[in-house]
Amino acid sequence: MRRTLRFAAPCVRRLRFTGLRMRLAAAFTAVALLASVLASGISYVLLRRVMLQRAQDAVLNDVRATLAQQVPPxxxxxxxxxxxxxxxxxxxxxxxxxxxxxxxxxxxxxxxxxxxxxxxxxxxxxxxxxxxxxxxxxxxxxxxxxxxxxxxxxxxxxxxxxxxxxxxxxxxxxxxxxxxEAADLALFTRTLLIADAAALAAALALALLATGGVLRPVRRLGAAARALGEGRLDTRVRVQGRDELADLAETFNRTAEALERTVTELRAMEAASRRFVADVSHELRTPLTSMIAMTDVLAEEAAEDGGGAAARLVADETRRLGTLVEHLIEISRFDAGAAALVLDDVNVADAVGATLEARGWREDVAVEGPADLFVRLDPRRFDVIVANLAGNALKHGLPPVSLRFGRPEGEDAGGVRVVVADRGPGLPADVAPVVFDRFVKAEAARTRSEGSGLGLSIARENALLHGGTLEAANGPEGGAVFTLWLPDGTAEELL
The missing domain is CATH 3.30.450 (Beta-Lactamase)
Structure with a gap:
């Protein structure tokens, strides 16, 4: 349903002394005041000259006539x-x-x-x-x-x-x-001043009315442009008259229609692409599970016969493909808005230790934090975040890799703050702004790498799902530093 804006928003209609309306009104009033003062000045000079000339002629004529009458030749x-x-x-x-x-x-x-x-x-x-x-x-x-x-x-x-x-x-x-004559001139001057003041007030009122009528379509266009920028692509403006502003309104409506059509097509294409990725990922999941199991068996049998390098390579690549498919499925859930939290009271120290132990990283990551810190969060998604951050530090950084957690300093919201740091080369300048984007890799020049380019993106999506934040930066002593903050889910459940 298209919405048509008929007048501007209230916040835009307030009178601003530096706005276009005041400048136009001031110019209009200045011209009217100049014309009024000029006309009054000319009238005053002409009337003064006429009055003094009349009085002067009357006295001179009287003197001449009296002399002619009273003095004989x-x-x-x-x-x-x-x-x-x-x-x-x-x-x-x-x-x-x-x-x-x-x-x-x-x-x-x-x-x-x-x-x-x-x-x-x-x-x-x-x-x-x-x-x-x-x-x-x-x-x-x-x-x-x-x-x-x-x-x-x-x-x-x-x-x-x-x-x-x-x-x-x-x-x-x-x-x-x-x-x-002086009294008459003073009265005339006061009359002119009153007339000039009345003309100035009338000019100002007419200027405000005229500029208001001229700028009202401009305000409507401004409100429509803001609504269009906020994503309301069905916004249109009402076209009135046949002047330049009406042409501008028609141009805006045509542009909005073209933009709405283009964005709708792009959204449809994006939705179809996401559905395709999700459908393909789901279709690949079942056969890949069987392939992973079979390649592991073939690799073990080949190893017993004294070979198995090729079989182990196939098993590793199949497992990597399975991980990529799992990541694509997870991303598709976030895109579809189907991801949900399953909150539980979690001991952060135990959860971090379990994550590192399950992946064999216990000896490679130095963990520091209180043993009695409990936070209400989704344990599975917290495991995914910690695993992606620690795994990224181990793959792309240099030891020692540290993981520190605890309560945020100076934060009233509580929750948990996790900092993962390494001593590697750090984030390249061109990668740091887009490190959480999908399929972004630090070694972009290589055609193949062990990561999928989705781990950090999934970690951030899980942090945002909790209502938290995940940030990346380079440490003062070198290496990349990832900072995670997750709020306590108890307050969210009570809302």
Whole structure:
């Protein structure tokens, strides 16, 4: 049954600040923020320019119109004070404005007149007054945090030296407060900031929604890939839409189908191969038993007649073939999952001694360990493990071969720890990583050797069946060292 993943696993959906979604959302938000700030800045500059220009034009037009209305083309003598009062009243009528009119001295009799301090909101400098004598001038001044527009003007030029009796129109200075415009700009600035903040929040929300929709198929693909890697070859993803992600999902599904088909075929072939090995081994077992018995009898009879070398060779090879068949049968049980433990309370010292005694290795292996150590394990499989380790050390190592057993140091699980070491050349660098693989031999270049290449593999399978471990390494003084640990089977039975 195929399973289709519709959304990613919860552990993948958590928000990660370094993830692709956050990077896309940050980029989207940054672009939106940049556009919003740019638009707000342009709007602020344009509005400020329009507002100040409007206020400035209003004051300048008012000054020009007032001068045109209040000052006649030809002033009679001694009317300058009256004109000054009329100009001040007309130009000060608007809120926020202050105006003053000062007389202009005759050319050659001093500089322009300046208004006394306090008459205007901002002081008038001599330079500004000189500029005002040539026409209408203005400038924006900031005083105590309040902006002002200062205007200076004069209607006519200096009187001719030949007509000193004619009255000269006074100079006019006007200070107009721009407080209202500044308040309007501040309000507009706050409005822009609020709008930018709202736009930023909306952009972030939209970015998260958009990236979530884009990355959701990617998360589904990631979850499906993990499920496929865990061995669930029937995993598929749901294809939505017609975009690139949909094409990727279809490609993933096709790849998964091909992988499932290939793995199924390989598993079927492997299962058939294992069944073939198991069936052939079982079929060979019965005739080989008879052949071993008969070749032993023929070897004994040939030895009594004074020969028998050929017969003994046939008997040895037949016995070796029988051992190989037994190993293949044992391996087939592990592959089929039919191997089981038959636990019993075992005295480790007695079990190790019996194993070595049965194979004639008692004098060749130095045994060290407590005599009263009892562990609950499968005695037959323990015998197979010890025999394979000791036999491997005797065949491929050099004496002395030692076997030490006891309780594991620092292990709360208990059980037994067995260490088999020799003084031989040790494990070659290319063999050490695969020493427990099947049909691996230290002398791989030789076409024939006494071992089957299955002994260490069977030993490790028996250790794993107990829930233990079997490790191989080279000793500090040379030689190979095999370390076996088997737990106490009592705790496993109680579970």
């Amino acid at each position: 030809d002033l009679p003598p001694d009317v300058e004070p009256l004109v000054e009062v009329a100009l001040e009243d007309a130009l000060s009528s608007e809120p926020g404005r202050k105006a003053t009119a000062v007389p202009v001295p005759v050319l050659g009799h001093g500089g322009p007149g300046l208004p006394p301090p306090g008459l205007l909101d901002v002081p008038v400098t001599s330079e500004f007054a000189r500029r005002a004598m040539r026409g209408v001038v203005f400038q924006r001044v900031d005083r105590n945090g309040t902006p002002y527009l200062l205007v200076g003007a004069r209607v006519s030029t200096w009187p001719a030296p030949a007509e000193p009796w004619r009255t000269t129109p006074p100079m006019v200075f006007v200070s107009a407060s721009l407080r209202r």
